[in-house]
Amino acid sequence: xxxxxxxxxxxxxxxxxxxxxxxxxxxxxxxxxxxxxxxxxxxxxxxxxxxxxxxxxxxxxxxxxxxxxxxxxxxxxxxxxxxxxxxxxxxxxxxxxxxxxxxxxxxxxxxxxxxxxxxxxxxxxxxxxxxxxxxxxxxxxxxxxxxxxxxxxxxxxxxxxxxxxxxxxxxxxxxxxxxxxxxxxxxxx
Amino acid sequence: xxxxxxxxxxxxxxxxxxxxxxxxxxxxxxxxxxxxxxxxxxxxxxxxxxxxxxxxxxxxxxxxxxxxxxxxxxxxxxxxxxxxxxxxxxxxxxxxxxxxxxxxxxxxxxxxxxxxxxxxxxxxxxxxxxxxxxxxxxxxxxxxxxxxxxxxxxxxxxxxxxxxxxxxxxxxxxxxxxxxxxxxxxxxx
Numbered sequence: 001x002x003x004x005x006x007x008x009x010x011x012x013x014x015x016x017x018x019x020x021x022x023x024x025x026x027x028x029x030x031x032x033x034x035x036x037x038x039x040x041x042x043x044x045x046x047x048x049x050x051x052x053x054x055x056x057x058x059x060x061x062x063x064x065x066x067x068x069x070x071x072x073x074x075x076x077x078x079x080x081x082x083x084x085x086x087x088x089x090x091x092x093x094x095x096x097x098x099x100x101x102x103x104x105x106x107x108x109x110x111x112x113x114x115x116x117x118x119x120x121x122x123x124x125x126x127x128x129x130x131x132x133x134x135x136x137x138x139x140x141x142x143x144x145x146x147x148x149x150x151x152x153x154x155x156x157x158x159x160x161x162x163x164x165x166x167x168x169x170x171x172x173x174x175x176x177x178x179x180x181x182x183x184x185x186x187x188x189x
Numbered sequence: 190x191x192x193x194x195x196x197x198x199x200x201x202x203x204x205x206x207x208x209x210x211x212x213x214x215x216x217x218x219x220x221x222x223x224x225x226x227x228x229x230x231x232x233x234x235x236x237x238x239x240x241x242x243x244x245x246x247x248x249x250x251x252x253x254x255x256x257x258x259x260x261x262x263x264x265x266x267x268x269x270x271x272x273x274x275x276x277x278x279x280x281x282x283x284x285x286x287x288x289x290x291x292x293x294x295x296x297x298x299x300x301x302x303x304x305x306x307x308x309x310x311x312x313x314x315x316x317x318x319x320x321x322x323x324x325x326x327x328x329x330x331x332x333x334x335x336x337x338x339x340x341x342x343x344x345x346x347x348x349x350x351x352x353x354x355x356x357x358x359x360x361x362x363x364x365x366x367x368x369x370x371x372x373x374x375x376x377x378x
Contacts, residue, residue, distance in 0.1 A: 161352030
């Protein structure tokens with residue numbers, strides 16, 4: 001129970017309910033879950049190139065010959081990589097930083113996978129790096145740091161657009177988003 | 190009670206509570222409210238130029254000599270105009286369409302203030318029209334219609350940027366927003 005309660009989104013009460021639920025279904029639920037977690041421990045690997053999690057190293061994305069190897073999309077976490085994959089909007093490669101710079105949490109540049117990004121750019125094959133970091137303070141601080149680091153490589157650096165989300169109504173949006181959407185307005189047609 | 194329940198955000202139950210609350214405070218609340226509503230009925234005017242609501246016609250914004258008269262920002266409703274004013278991001282003039290095209294609700298182009306927008310552009314003083322319509326299906330349909338109508342005027346037409354809202358995290362955004370943010374990515378620095 002104490003271990004379950006440490007998982008994100010769970011507290012002591014929900015952990016207790018889960019344990020009771022599992023103990024009632026030992027054969028049907030608990031044993032398969034143990035097997036699946038055991039398999040995950042031994043089989044899920046971190047891709048040495050991009051930092052993605054999967055059954056192979058290098059991962060399926062890095063090995064896919066149909067993907068555009070001249071664009072690398074930099075994300076904070078594997079969850080963000082998966083979110084972009086779900087959208088089917090990107091056909092290049094990824095690079096997972098593994099977090100954001102944070103003085104509060106003691107996360108320094110050396111804790112992020114920035115050096116391995118620079119190594120991947122050394123070959124000259126990559127023409128564009130897209131910084132797909134969250135539009136949070138931490139994400140944007142990290143973006144600034146990465147931009148500085150990449151300045152000398154000569155690779156093109158782009159950022160995700162900021163503006164109205166799909167379905168966004170002006171009256172319900174914060175001032176910062178409205179300001180960003182106005183400043184980044186674009187010609188139609 | 191029945192009349193109050195027709196207001197947006199209220200139902201029969203909340204209307205009943207409000208009526209009882211007011212009846213208990215006739216002098217302190219109900220009479221001042223009646224006076225304020227009566228004043229609003231007689232004093233709030235619709236600006237003949239932009240469609241804003243206020244104490245004057247033309248409204249304070251249209252009369253303000255410090256505002257940039259070469260840019261008109263087109264919004265759906267007065268609420269959107271006020272949202273943009275709160276953000277302090279825009280110093281030009283506005284034009285309130287008064288809604289969006291909707292086959293379902295029977296709102297046709299003639300029901301929107303499009304002709305009066307064309308009239309305002311006729312003088313040649315306006316150089317840019319910003320379409321600040323909601324990122325909803327109705328808003329974007331209306332934007333397309335207005336773009337077509339303005340094509341022959343020669344005025345520059347821009348749209349609010351679509352992308353990540355401030356504070357937006359990739360993992361929690363919908364696919365459409367992620368796709369828009371990727372497609373509209375911009376050079377840094």
